[in-house]
Amino acid sequence: MKDKAMSPLLISLLAFTCIFGGTFLGLFIRYRLPDRHLSGDTRDIVRQGTGVIATLASLVLGLLIASANGKFETESSQVKQLIANIVLLDNVLKLYGSDTDGLRALMRSEIPVMAGRIWRESSSSGKEQTFEAADLGVAVYNEVLKLAPKTDAQHFLQSKAIDTITDIGKTRLLLFTNTGGSIPVPFLFVLIGWLTLIFASISLFAESGAKAVAVLFVFSLAATAAIFLILELSQPFAGLMRISDQPLRDALPAIIS
Numbered sequence: 001m002k003d004k005a006m007s008p009l010l011i012s013l014l015a016f017t018c019i020f021g022g023t024f025l026g027l028f029i030r031y032r033l034p035d036r037h038l039s040g041d042t043r044d045i046v047r048q049g050t051g052v053i054a055t056l057a058s059l060v061l062g063l064l065i066a067s068a069n070g071k072f073e074t075e076s077s078q079v080k081q082l083i084a085n086i087v088l089l090d091n092v093l094k095l096y097g098s099d100t101d102g103l104r105a106l107m108r109s110e111i112p113v114m115a116g117r118i119w120r121e122s123s124s125s126g127k128e129q130t131f132e133a134a135d136l137g138v139a140v141y142n143e144v145l146k147l148a149p150k151t152d153a154q155h156f157l158q159s160k161a162i163d164t165i166t167d168i169g170k171t172r173l174l175l176f177t178n179t180g181g182s183i184p185v186p187f188l189f190v191l192i193g194w195l196t197l198i199f200a201s202i203s204l205f206a207e208s209g210a211k212a213v214a215v216l217f218v219f220s221l222a223a224t225a226a227i228f229l230i231l232e233l234s235q236p237f238a239g240l241m242r243i244s245d246q247p248l249r250d251a252l253p254a255i256i257s
Contacts, residue, residue, distance in 0.1 A: 008231030008239055015192050015227045020220035022196035023213060026203030043205055050201040057194040061226055064183055064191070068233035075122075075178055075236045076243050082171045083251050086111065089164040096147070096157045103143045110136040115248045118172070122179045122237035133169070141165050183234045188227070195223050 090107060093100040113136055144162055149155040199216060206212045232241045 008228055008235065011188075011231055012224050012228040015195075016220055016224040018192050019195045019199055019223055020217060022199035023203040023216045023220070025196075026200035026206075027208060029200070030204050030208070046201055046204065050198055053194050053201075054198055057191060057198065060187060060191050060194075061230075064187060064230045065226070065233070068183060068230045071178070072233045072236045072241070072243075075175065078171050078175055078178075079118075079243055079248065082168060082175070083248050085164050085168045085171065086248075086251050089161060089168065092157050092161045092164060093144075096154055096161070099147065103140065106136065106140055106143065110134070110140060111251060112249060114172075115245045118175055118248075119237050119245050121176060137169075137172075179237075183230060188230075192227070 086107070090104055093104050093107075113134060117134065141162075144158065144165060147154075147158050149158050199220060203212070203216060206216075232239045236243045
């Protein structure tokens, strides 16, 4: 229930309610205030203030989009690096010789487990506090250490396999530590407040009517879409724009072949 409550779609709907609600807030204030308070210097002051807030809102929007996109691209690159290292490790073990056939079979059983755990941890708001290595992953590392190289080439390949497993472990830890949203909640609340105030200011001096409300409705949707995009990008392993786990799972047939 907590995950659903904090879903990007629900937060975006709440943001839209606030932003578009600013339109009716402005209309309400307009009908309540005398005309002398809505003309002359008052109109100029409100417009200048709205311009300042709109500039700040655009800067914060750009900052949040850049931050969310950076998180998405970083974790996507880490997944690609993880896949590359897994394929490299299998190729190294294959070159080592037939002694690693059982180890390679163990790797094939580890890949789906790893994929499921990564996406489960990264998409959950209540992640584990400490990282614990999977039993199969530890078993793969121990089996590589138990190899008894007979030639210089096998010594080199064993060392290369250990280094690759270490790189896989580092990438795995990075994916674990990067879980959680990258968007500061106060930034998001302030941004929604600014947008609400902007729409209230616009409707305060706009001509009342269905046409004006319809136009502001469309603008509210556009602003909310930007917030939804930020929230989706900040959760790379969940939502509509999630990183697919299929490439990692598809490394299995590539390893077998």
